Amino acid sequence: MSLVFHQTPERAAIWREKFASARPDMPFHVWPETGPKEDVRYLVAWKTPDDLATLFPNLEVLFSLGAGIDQLNLANIPPGVQIIRMVENSLVEGMIEYVLWAVFSCHRDMFRYARQQREHVWNGSHNRPARLYRVGVMGMGELGSPVLEKLVALGYDCRGWSRSRREVAGVTSFAGEAELDEFLAQTDILVCLVPLTEATRGILNRDLFEKLPKGACIINCGRGGHLVQDDLIPALDSGQLSQAVLDVATPEPLPAEHTFWDHPRIFLTPHIASAAQSDSAAEVVLANLRRYEAGESMTGVIDTGRGY
Ligand code: GLV
Numbered sequence: 001m002s003l004v005f006h007q008t009p010e011r012a013a014i015w016r017e018k019f020a021s022a023r024p025d026m027p028f029h030v031w032p033e034t035g036p037k038e039d040v041r042y043l044v045a046w047k048t049p050d051d052l053a054t055l056f057p058n059l060e061v062l063f064s065l066g067a068g069i070d071q072l073n074l075a076n077i078p079p080g081v082q083i084i085r086m087v088e089n090s091l092v093e094g095m096i097e098y099v100l101w102a103v104f105s106c107h108r109d110m111f112r113y114a115r116q117q118r119e120h121v122w123n124g125s126h127n128r129p130a131r132l133y134r135v136g137v138m139g140m141g142e143l144g145s146p147v148l149e150k151l152v153a154l155g156y157d158c159r160g161w162s163r164s165r166r167e168v169a170g171v172t173s174f175a176g177e178a179e180l181d182e183f184l185a186q187t188d189i190l191v192c193l194v195p196l197t198e199a200t201r202g203i204l205n206r207d208l209f210e211k212l213p214k215g216a217c218i219i220n221c222g223r224g225g226h227l228v229q230d231d232l233i234p235a236l237d238s239g240q241l242s243q244a245v246l247d248v249a250t251p252e253p254l255p256a257e258h259t260f261w262d263h264p265r266i267f268l269t270p271h272i273a274s275a276a277q278s279d280s281a282a283e284v285v286l287a288n289l290r291r292y293e294a295g296e297s298m299t300g301v302i303d304t305g306r307g308y
Helices: 009-022 090-106 110-118 144-154 177-185 206-211 231-236 277-294
Strands: 002-006 028-030 040-045 062-063 082-084 134-138 157-162 171-173 189-192 214-218 240-248 265-269
Touching: 002 009, 002 062, 002 144, 009 028, 028 214, 062 277, 090 110, 090 144, 090 189, 090 214, 090 240, 090 277, 110 171, 134 144, 157 177, 171 177, 177 206, 231 240
Parallel strands: 002 028, 002 040, 040 062, 062 082, 134 157, 134 189, 157 171, 189 214, 214 240, 240 265
Antiparallel strands: none
């Protein structure tokens, strides 16, 4: 029974060490080295090699290195293989830091002051307290809920929207398609943290922008595929949106000639909002392996029908 790790050699070194001390009984191979292919029961990967079924005929569990699994080609994964997403504390903390930075920056007009600095303009506005800002987080799962808890603690007027109803203390929650418009109408700063599925692809589009109060900000920490890119610039140029903070794009890296780079109201970061840390991610996989081997259910199991 063996495990194959399919990622960069730097990350592999940390994982190898963790596995060597915690699971000396489990052969640990770093792709493209695999050992006997029929022995491979576990695969840890961001993206998988093609042709998984013939490559590893006895594969039982695929551990994704990402919080999202949209980078995986689900059609390529044999039906009996369980897929586990990465749910890990430092990934959650990283996302909290990024979203708080972006919300603060929108609330305190930092993107405007950065533009003003480039133009040598000294022009300040009186600041408004956090409680007057309605922050709406789409996605109230492993990332969205802890982000909302922090925003509540900072005094923002918080709303959350999710596919099925979730509760977070101090947050007004909305659920499903039927309550989306009401949620949007009350959101000055919109944070996208939903998983990318067929239901959420292109959810950040012109229609949605028009349902937000005029001058709203959007923060996309999900995937590039959530945003209809052609709809963004008209919404910013008309003032319907006042700022977009994008950590993700389509494609990544965003081509150098793309219009997003130079738009004064778009702040781009290169998909750095958050990622799993190798040492704690390895611990999470080790703990899940223990559960699996004991016949218990693992954390982060993907429902392939739902897509997350
Ligand atoms: C990063 O984007 C992840 O899904 O972990």
